[in-house]
Amino acid sequence: MGSTRRRSALADVDIIAMDKIVEIHNFRMPSNEDPYLYAAEPLSAWEKTDKGKWAKQNAQDLHFLCIPDHSTFGYTVRIMGKLSSKARLYMLLKWGIK
Numbered sequence: 001m002g003s004t005r006r007r008s009a010l011a012d013v014d015i016i017a018m019d020k021i022v023e024i025h026n027f028r029m030p031s032n033e034d035p036y037l038y039a040a041e042p043l044s045a046w047e048k049t050d051k052g053k054w055a056k057q058n059a060q061d062l063h064f065l066c067i068p069d070h071s072t073f074g075y076t077v078r079i080m081g082k083l084s085s086k087a088r089l090y091m092l093l094k095w096g097i098k
Contacts (some may be wrong), residue, residue, distance in 0.1 A: 022088060024055050024062075025079040028069060035066040035075045046079070051095055055079070058087045 025046060032038045043064060046052045055062060059081030069076045083091065 019060075019082050019084050020088070021061070021080055021082045023078050024059060024081050024083075024091070025051065026076055028072060028074055028076050029066075030072075030074045032075075035077075039064065039066060039075075039077045042077070043079070051091075054091075055081060058090075059083055 027042055027046075029035060029038055029042070047056065060083075062079070062081040065078045065080065067076045067078060068074075
């Protein structure tokens with residue numbers, strides 16, 4: 001006699017339909033004195049790519065984070081932004097997940 005699991009009304013809510021802050025792009029940098037200063041050039045180059053131009057048009061609250069990477073003794077730079085469900089789907093279909 002297995003137990004039957006009942007779904008609540010909240011389980012039927014489409015969570016994908018909500019706007020979420022997601023990682024749009026990331027890259028790694030070697031250790032340096034000022035990671036924000038050294039991240040400026042790769043960020044500027046990324047903004048000129050197709051994905052960067054698309055992100056500037058479609059993402060709200062576009063920002064980046066410099067996170068220490070203990071495995072390489074450097075930094076991981078994560079570009080984050082708030083995307084709608086349609087924009088997230090487009091991004092995943094066009095550029096995929098790394």
